[in-house]
Amino acid sequence: MTEEKTNEQTGESPEEARRRKLEQISALGHDPWGHRFDDRALIGDIRARDGEVKYVLEDGTEVDLPSEAELETVSLKEWAAEKGKGKLNGPQVRAAGRIVLHRDKGKLQFIDIEDWTGKIQLFVGQKQVGEENWELIQCLDLGDLIGVDGMLRRTQTGELSIFADKIHFLTKTLDPPPAKHVGLTDPEVRQRKRYIDLAWNEGVRDRFLDRSRIVKSVRDTLQGQGFVEIEGPTLHSIAGGAAARPFNTHHNALDMELYMRIALELHLKRLMVGGMERVFEVGRVYRNEGISPKHNPEFSMLEVYQAYGDYELMMDLTEAVISDAIKSIGASETLPWGDKEINFATPFERKTYDELFQIHTGVDPHDAAAVKAYASELGFDVEGRHPDVIKSDVFEEKVEDALVGPIFVTDYPASICPLTKRKSDNPDVAERFELFVHGMEVANAYTELNDPDLQQKLFETQLEGMSEEDSMAKMDNDFVTALRNGMPPAGGLGIGIDRLVMLLTNSQSIREIILFPLLRAESSS
RNA sequence: GGGAUCGUAGCUCAGUCGGUAGAGCAACGGACUUUUAAUCCGUAGGUCCAGGGUUCGAGCCCCUGCGAUCCCA
Numbered sequence: 121m122t123e124e125k126t127n128e129q130t131g132e133s134p135e136e137a138r139r140r141k142l143e144q145i146s147a148l149g150h151d152p153w154g155h156r157f158d159d160r161a162l163i164g165d166i167r168a169r170d171g172e173v174k175y176v177l178e179d180g181t182e183v184d185l186p187s188e189a190e191l192e193t194v195s196l197k198e199w200a201a202e203k204g205k206g207k208l209n210g211p212q213v214r215a216a217g218r219i220v221l222h223r224d225k226g227k228l229q230f231i232d233i234e235d236w237t238g239k240i241q242l243f244v245g246q247k248q249v250g251e252e253n254w255e256l257i258q259c260l261d262l263g264d265l266i267g268v269d270g271m272l273r274r275t276q277t278g279e280l281s282i283f284a285d286k287i288h289f290l291t292k293t294l295d296p297p298p299a300k301h302v303g304l305t306d307p308e309v310r311q312r313k314r315y316i317d318l319a320w321n322e323g324v325r326d327r328f329l330d331r332s333r334i335v336k337s338v339r340d341t342l343q344g345q346g347f348v349e350i351e352g353p354t355l356h357s358i359a360g361g362a363a364a365r366p367f368n369t370h371h372n373a374l375d376m377e378l379y380m381r382i383a384l385e386l387h388l389k390r391l392m393v394g395g396m397e398r399v400f401e402v403g404r405v406y407r408n409e410g411i412s413p414k415h416n417p418e419f420s421m422l423e424v425y426q427a428y429g430d431y432e433l434m435m436d437l438t439e440a441v442i443s444d445a446i447k448s449i450g451a452s453e454t455l456p457w458g459d460k461e462i463n464f465a466t467p468f469e470r471k472t473y474d475e476l477f478q479i480h481t482g483v484d485p486h487d488a489a490a491v492k493a494y495a496s497e498l499g500f501d502v503e504g505r506h507p508d509v510i511k512s513d514v515f516e517e518k519v520e521d522a523l524v525g526p527i528f529v530t531d532y533p534a535s536i537c538p539l540t541k542r543k544s545d546n547p548d549v550a551e552r553f554e555l556f557v558h559g560m561e562v563a564n565a566y567t568e569l570n571d572p573d574l575q576q577k578l579f580e581t582q583l584e585g586m587s588e589e590d591s592m593a594k595m596d597n598d599f600v601t602a603l604r605n606g607m608p609p610a611g612g613l614g615i616g617i618d619r620l621v622m623l624l625t626n627s628q629s630i631r632e633i634i635l636f637p638l639l640r641a642e643s644s645s
Numbered sequence: 646g647g648g649a650u651c652g653u654a655g656c657u658c659a660g661u662c663g664g665u666a667g668a669g670c671a672a673c674g675g676a677c678u679u680u681u682a683a684u685c686c687g688u689a690g691g692u693c694c695a696g697g698g699u700u701c702g703a704g705c706c707c708c709u710g711c712g713a714u715c716c717c718a
Contacts, residue, residue, distance in 0.1 A: 133655080226676070227678050299658095311713095410646095639712090
């Protein structure tokens with residue numbers, strides 16, 4: 121403690137070193153926080169210009185360079201020696217990006233920079249950039265943002281590189297990056313500090329860019345079929361349209377209890393009454409329930425309604441939306457899913473609820489007593505509960521997890537579908553399907569119920585053994601009134617955007633595809 | 646809500662039986678004008694998640710709390 125520190129480098133923390141260099145950058149007359157930097161090309165586009173790099177012989181003849189594959193076997197140096205005396209020439213380029221790797225060879229440095237289209241190596245020599253710029257280059261740290269002007273060429277080993285004429289300083293990074301090539305692994309920190317995860321962990325940024333492409337593709341597919349996107353309210357006075365516990369909130373001026381929406385359904389249907397014949401909304405819904413690898417309290421839903429349609433049409437639409445989304449991220453119909461695969465070739469398999477029930481349980485779905493006995497064996501509480509609720513419990517337990525899919529499960533028991541039209545030849549069966557893939561419910565669709573009297577009755581009917589918050593049957597008089605004004609027969613479809621993105625990007629956790637998933641508040645201690 | 650596992654340097658991780666706190670990367674000083682996770686020499690860096698307990702002695706054992714991950718409900 122009393123020992124005197126004789127060496128000025130003693131005890132300097134990474135941050136102190138960076139702050140020292142920040143001061144130095146200012147002292148050299150540069151703004152350590154940078155400024156507008158025009159005319160830079162994206163690194164991906166610069167890399168695509170590799171064909172413009174030529175070997176120019178002394179007589180002025182330009183020779184194409186060997187391909188990347190050939191350079192695996194022959195060094196560029198040997199290749200050039202064979203061609204005769206000459207020099208490499210390429211286009212003048214300007215790039216900007218984050219320093220992700222740094223190899224210091226004294227009077228020569230190799231700096232890898234990255235933007236959101238790719239990485240490229242900078243060849244930076246003291247003699248080439250000049251003394252003044254070289255001093256600035258001594259102040260660079262991993263993570264800093266820089267710009268570069270230089271010629272696109274290849275090094276002796278064949279690596280496509282920008283041979284720097286000048287380095288521009290664009291922004292200092294005070295925190296050191298995570299371990300190179302290992303990155304940030306702690307899942308908590310990855311989510312709390314998503315910026316580090318995005319900047320440094322392989323594939324994270326691409327996954328979120330894919331998410332954006334998928335959402336865009338969904339919109340394009342629907343708009344291409346004449347659907348119109350709308351924005352419904354997120355604050356609802358009745359949390360209807362789905363069976364879920366809502367978040368409660370309050371409007372002060374109106375002194376009114378409100379709920380964050382749990383579904384988009386009922387307002388989109390009101391629009392159908394108003395003559396919006398093909399509408400959809402992609403939006404956030406909020407469900408005050410548990411958090412799991414498949415559940416985040418806020419998530420994104422697509423709901424689509426098509427006048428004069430039905431659930432069969434919604435199956436075709438689901439296939440189109442998913443097929444187009446796969447194309448939009450440049451993927452193929454067969455996608456990896458962990459150590460398994462998913463084959464999204466259309467048409468997807470279709471089987472009825474009862475068929476699947478029979479197959480996976482061996483119990484006759486029409487024999488209520490047998491189903492009840494089977495459920496009892498599985499440990500379900502069966503007394504005083506509606507037969508269809510019992511059947512639904514068994515279905516979720518024994519069938520859903522077993523479904524590999526993609527498979528459309530069709531024709532659900534009507535009593536658990538209060539917003540769905542019944543089959544004209546069988547009022548006990550609802551024209552509904554759900555799409556399952558590897559046990560995950562991805563889509564849910566109905567031929568929409570448009571009979572106001574039946575809708576009112578179903579809202580009034582609580583199924584035995586179902587708590588109010590687990591039930592979709594919540595009276596919404598305003599919605600029933602809307603139906604009295606004539607909603608066309610229609611097909612309606614809901615797709616869980618997050619789950620679709622999970623499946624298409626091989627992400628087993630929803631937290632990998634939601635930028636900022638809900639986390640417990642950090643303790644202040 | 647229940648169970649299991651985890652929390653150690655900026656990052657990734659070791660830490661034996663309870664006995665002086667360790668490595669790699671990053672950082673700092675030095676050498677190097679064609680490197681590829683560059684290499685080589687040297688230096689520094691710790692609230693072992695928090696609080697309590699047991700003990701001569703706790704990163705390690707016990708309790709409580711906080712946070713995380715997975716499984717189950």
